[in-house]
Amino acid sequence: MSGIARKSTALFATIGLVAALVPGTAWVAGGIRSSVQGEATNRLASASISAYVEVVGRDVTLSGADEATLERARATLDGVPGLGSVTLVPQPVSSPTATPTPSTATARPTATPTPTPTPSGPLPTVNAIMFPGSSARLPASAVAEVDALAQILRSRPDARVTLTGHTDSGRTQSVRVMLGQERADAVAQALEQRGIAASRITTTSQADRQPVASNASAEGRAQNRRVSVTLSSDNG
Numbered sequence: 001m002s003g004i005a006r007k008s009t010a011l012f013a014t015i016g017l018v019a020a021l022v023p024g025t026a027w028v029a030g031g032i033r034s035s036v037q038g039e040a041t042n043r044l045a046s047a048s049i050s051a052y053v054e055v056v057g058r059d060v061t062l063s064g065a066d067e068a069t070l071e072r073a074r075a076t077l078d079g080v081p082g083l084g085s086v087t088l089v090p091q092p093v094s095s096p097t098a099t100p101t102p103s104t105a106t107a108r109p110t111a112t113p114t115p116t117p118t119p120s121g122p123l124p125t126v127n128a129i130m131f132p133g134s135s136a137r138l139p140a141s142a143v144a145e146v147d148a149l150a151q152i153l154r155s156r157p158d159a160r161v162t163l164t165g166h167t168d169s170g171r172t173q174s175v176r177v178m179l180g181q182e183r184a185d186a187v188a189q190a191l192e193q194r195g196i197a198a199s200r201i202t203t204t205s206q207a208d209r210q211p212v213a214s215n216a217s218a219e220g221r222a223q224n225r226r227v228s229v230t231l232s233s234d235n236g
Helices: 003-046 067-076 140-155 173-193 218-224
Strands: 052-056 059-063 086-089 159-166 201-207 226-233
Touching: 003 052, 003 067, 059 067, 067 086, 140 159, 140 173, 159 173, 173 201, 173 226
Parallel strands: 059 086, 159 201
Antiparallel strands: 052 059, 159 226
């Protein structure tokens, strides 16, 4: 074989290797992010530390607590495999309120409060929560929708919610199923951070099996990247 032929063969082999590796890069990054997210959440739960965990790549942002609690959380995450930088975002310290002066007036007997009836009636319809591209990170544009959903669940203690993750038709089926599940889990985690019990939340993935628009266009694919929200009541 001539020198030119050998060089051409090596070049094509290198191109083939790069082509084979590139599609797996996003999968590896997603696996690292899921691993860091899961390990960080488990460690904080075991240490009884309440803080919101957001993972981008290998970097973690801790928020939703005072500075001392976040420092404990940072120390607890020390040694998490694959962990990059840790950023702390303490919640603002509220101004102390004045202690009321005890009244010297004679206390009057108060009437026994009437038990509050359990809310009933039809539950509202909630719009789907949209996600960008191949991401499972809850976008900032969805925060208001999650806040509204949490308020509904707080006002209706009889209600439960099912979160179903959906994707467009890109990537492989196994990746689509996992991406849909991660999107549903991201919304569930945000609700739990807002005080909704995990026992009231069910998550599942339909991947690309229930499109609301055609995946043939960019607009259609964008509409399919979502988490649908279904509310149900224990009272029927």
